[in-house]
Amino acid sequence: MIAKVLTEQQINIIHQKSLIILERIGVIIPHDELLSRFAERGANVDMKDKRVRISADLVMELLSKAGKNFTLYGRDLSKKAEFGLGKRNYNTSGGQALWIDNIDNKRRYSSLNDVATAVKFADALEKITIPGAMADPHELPVAWRCVAVAFETIKNTTKPIIFWFHDRASAKFIVDIIIALRGDEKKAQKLPMFHPLLEPVSPLSFPFNGVDLLFETAQLNMPVSIGPMAQMGLSAPATIAGTLAQENAEILAGICITQLIREGIPVCYGGICHAFDMKTTQLIFSGPEQAIFSVAMTQMGKYYNLPVYINVGLTDSKRPDAQAGLECGLTLALGTAAGADIFGHMGICGVDQASSLDFLVMQSEIISYVESINRQINFEEKTFAIDIIEKVGPKGSFLDKQHTVEHFRNELWFPTLLDREYYDTWINKGASSMEKRCRKRKEEILATHKPERLADDVTKELEEIVKKAQRNLTSSA
Amino acid sequence: MSQENLYGEISDAIVNLNEDKATELANKAIDENLNILNVIEEGFGAGIRRVGELWDAGEFFLPELMRGAKIMQDCLDLLIPHLQGGIERKTLGKVVIATIEGDIHSIGKTIVATMLRAYGFEVYDLGADVPAEKIIDEAIEKNVDIIGVSALLTTTMLGQKKVVEILKKKGISNKFKVILGGAPVTSKWVEECGADGYAGNAVEAVELAKSLLHI
Numbered sequence: 055m056i057a058k059v060l061t062e063q064q065i066n067i068i069h070q071k072s073l074i075i076l077e078r079i080g081v082i083i084p085h086d087e088l089l090s091r092f093a094e095r096g097a098n099v100d101m102k103d104k105r106v107r108i109s110a111d112l113v114m115e116l117l118s119k120a121g122k123n124f125t126l127y128g129r130d131l132s133k134k135a136e137f138g139l140g141k142r143n144y145n146t147s148g149g150q151a152l153w154i155d156n157i158d159n160k161r162r163y164s165s166l167n168d169v170a171t172a173v174k175f176a177d178a179l180e181k182i183t184i185p186g187a188m189a190d191p192h193e194l195p196v197a198w199r200c201v202a203v204a205f206e207t208i209k210n211t212t213k214p215i216i217f218w219f220h221d222r223a224s225a226k227f228i229v230d231i232i233i234a235l236r237g238d239e240k241k242a243q244k245l246p247m248f249h250p251l252l253e254p255v256s257p258l259s260f261p262f263n264g265v266d267l268l269f270e271t272a273q274l275n276m277p278v279s280i281g282p283m284a285q286m287g288l289s290a291p292a293t294i295a296g297t298l299a300q301e302n303a304e305i306l307a308g309i310c311i312t313q314l315i316r317e318g319i320p321v322c323y324g325g326i327c328h329a330f331d332m333k334t335t336q337l338i339f340s341g342p343e344q345a346i347f348s349v350a351m352t353q354m355g356k357y358y359n360l361p362v363y364i365n366v367g368l369t370d371s372k373r374p375d376a377q378a379g380l381e382c383g384l385t386l387a388l389g390t391a392a393g394a395d396i397f398g399h400m401g402i403c404g405v406d407q408a409s410s411l412d413f414l415v416m417q418s419e420i421i422s423y424v425e426s427i428n429r430q431i432n433f434e435e436k437t438f439a440i441d442i443i444e445k446v447g448p449k450g451s452f453l454d455k456q457h458t459v460e461h462f463r464n465e466l467w468f469p470t471l472l473d474r475e476y477y478d479t480w481i482n483k484g485a486s487s488m489e490k491r492c493r494k495r496k497e498e499i500l501a502t503h504k505p506e507r508l509a510d511d512v513t514k515e516l517e518e519i520v521k522k523a524q525r526n527l528t529s530s531a
Numbered sequence: 532m533s534q535e536n537l538y539g540e541i542s543d544a545i546v547n548l549n550e551d552k553a554t555e556l557a558n559k560a561i562d563e564n565l566n567i568l569n570v571i572e573e574g575f576g577a578g579i580r581r582v583g584e585l586w587d588a589g590e591f592f593l594p595e596l597m598r599g600a601k602i603m604q605d606c607l608d609l610l611i612p613h614l615q616g617g618i619e620r621k622t623l624g625k626v627v628i629a630t631i632e633g634d635i636h637s638i639g640k641t642i643v644a645t646m647l648r649a650y651g652f653e654v655y656d657l658g659a660d661v662p663a664e665k666i667i668d669e670a671i672e673k674n675v676d677i678i679g680v681s682a683l684l685t686t687t688m689l690g691q692k693k694v695v696e697i698l699k700k701k702g703i704s705n706k707f708k709v710i711l712g713g714a715p716v717t718s719k720w721v722e723e724c725g726a727d728g729y730a731g732n733a734v735e736a737v738e739l740a741k742s743l744l745h746i
């Protein structure tokens with residue numbers, strides 16, 4: 055961990071404030087079954103207001119039960135996303151309502167076809183560990199949409215995946231999908247491929263469906279990420295410290311919920327609070343506060359020994375331009391340097407304004423750059439090359455030395471898209487902008503990449519599950 | 532103190548976001564048995580219009596706008612019971628607003644409601660996750676001019692269309708103007724629904740409401 059914004063003492067103060075919030079103010083959870091579980095454990099529950107006040111002792115006890123690391127496996131079991139094990143993971147967006155085919159085109163509603171394109175695309179990008187659906191197909195009814203999205207996503211990548219869960223009834227079919235994929239329930243539990251995100255509604259309340267569906271996924275002990283999007287000054291106090299304390303309280307309450315549903319469920323600490331723009335009345339994705347929030351939240355999550363997920367590498371810009379580069383690059387560099395486990399939701403244009411592969415291409419280059427910053431410097435004796443320096447001597451050159459040939463590829467990062475040409479060469483090559491190069495690269499990948507096919511018999515089996523979901527969930531709606 | 536001076540002081544108290552002063556002046560108007568309608572129109576109303584102008588000019592930010600509207604609202608709650616002769620307060624118009632069923636995104640809707648209030652509309656905010664039928668029942672009961680429906684999810688957007696359809700079925704679409712908003716909503720969608728207007732943010736929402744009522 056090389057980036058820090060909080061001292062040990064400040065971490066402790068935030069922790070204490072969060073416990074006071076949970077004990078004195080509490081949270082609203084509109085789910086009777088869960089509230090009675092809280093009551094059984096001695097929490098102060100008001101069944102009428104659906105409000106629970108949780109003592110510091112109970113919070114700490116439930117927190118201690120939570121699983122502190124987990125691994126998601128792709129169809130190809132060697133493709134893994136490890137949480138809480140010192141690895142860095144990158145995922146693309148779980149789904150956006152709108153889609154932009156090319157920058158300068160108008161945005162349009164996303165479709166299931168876009169899910170296929172997006173996932174195939176992220177399958178090709180080496181740095182993306184978890185392809186997300188990126189599109190939220192508006193043509194499908196919400197009752198079974200996520201089941202169809204899960205299937206489409208699985209078909210188009212061999213990596214672990216992410217998409218938005220909806221409710222308990224549809225989650226049941228998603229559980230069936232992973233069981234069918236892995237062969238049986240035991241293997242499905244041992245080898246999770248995706249996991250739900252529990253999003254508390256700031257300030258201090260929880261959505262019924264988000265909680266309810268965990269009863270289904272818990273049967274496989276499926277990991278859960280908990281990520282409230284508290285917005286400073288809007289749904290949280292107008293101060294960084296106050297927002298951190300409330301955000302942390304909401305995550306802790308979410309962790310308590312998971313452990314009351316099933317003890318031992320592995321969790322990921324989603325420190326994804328944001329600033330809010332008092333001028334445009336829009337949430338702020340990037341900006342200096344985002345860097346501070348993300349580093350601070352990583353420190354808090356690590357204080358609890360949990361895997362951490364933060365919203366960095368994002369931008370408020372509507373084009374993959376200078377603003378986008380600045381915002382994605384700086385926040386991602388700081389977030390990774392803080393030591394979080396997963397950095398998310400790449401491929402978004404502006405603040406959740408649409409999905410765009412042009413952005414994703416740019417971010418994939420930024421990730422590569424930032425990964426290189428996070429390297430360990432090689433300090434082996436031979437790297438100092440004192441004897442070579444001696445051989446070359448004053449005024450000589452290192453270019454033709456064997457030592458150089460042996461080392462330069464490991465020490466130097468090579469861009470795919472950034473321009474470093476001589477001026478005239480750049481002109482001769484068409485004087486292209488970064489935006490243009492992103493688009494070109496995008497088109498190359500779209501034209502060439504084919505993910506490994508899902509076996510025919512499995513495809514059929516999953517198709518049946520989607521059809522069944524469609525039948526059952528349509529009639530009950 | 533002359534009436535004009537009092538109106539000026541009230542207006543200043545709103546612009547300065549001075550709750551104590553605004554409340555004190557509202558109580559003073561009640562104690563002195565002044566014409567409450569005039570106090571509201573020329574004192575508080577003038578103040579909130581100045582707040583709106585400062586927002587338009589980029590000098591006020593959202594919290595200042597919302598705070599001004601809140602102080603104004605609290606003072607109106609004090610004053611309205613004392614309106615002489617049961618005269619109904621003159622407002623720009625009445626609006627019922629809600630986030631549609633199945634959708635818990637409430638932030639944008641609340642901002643729009645507050646802005647409309649600040650500009651002098653009488654607003655009934657029904658909250659989030661509200662069924663179309665309930666919105667319409669309220670609109671009829673409160674005899675509003677405008678129905679505002681917010682949706683942030685592509686799935687719940689269909690509920691916006693439902694509002695228009697129910698109004699048509701009941702044969703009362705000409706009684707209300709329906710305005711729609713929320714992140715995925717576009718003017719094209721509004722057209723498709725057969726609704727009356729679209730606004731991309733709260734300032735535009737005020738302009739839209741005014742223009743629909745020819746103000």
Ligand code: B12
Nearest residue numbers: 150151406635636637639679681684685712713714732733
């Ligand atoms: C904050 C947020 C949340 C918060 C909401 C907190 C709350 N109390 O409202 C939380 C975390 C709870 C949340 C939950 C979910 N969210 Co959400 N959320 C957002 C986010 C980031 C910002 C919304 C916001 O508050 N913006 C700030 C306000 C001021 O802007 P606004 O709402 O657009 O309102 C302005 C205008 O639209 C207009 N306006 C709004 N209403 C009206 C009404 C009228 C009449 C008029 C004229 C104008 C108007 O004026 C407003 C002021 O300027 C958006 C992304 C985005 N950028 O929009 C996603 C977003 C809306 N969420 C999304 C999703 C998917 C969800 C979840 C389903 C996630 C999940 N899997 O659990 C759940 C929804 C649960 C449910 N059933 O509703 C998606 C929707 C995609 C889709 N398919 O439609 C979005 C677009 C993000 C994305 N991934 O693409 N979310």
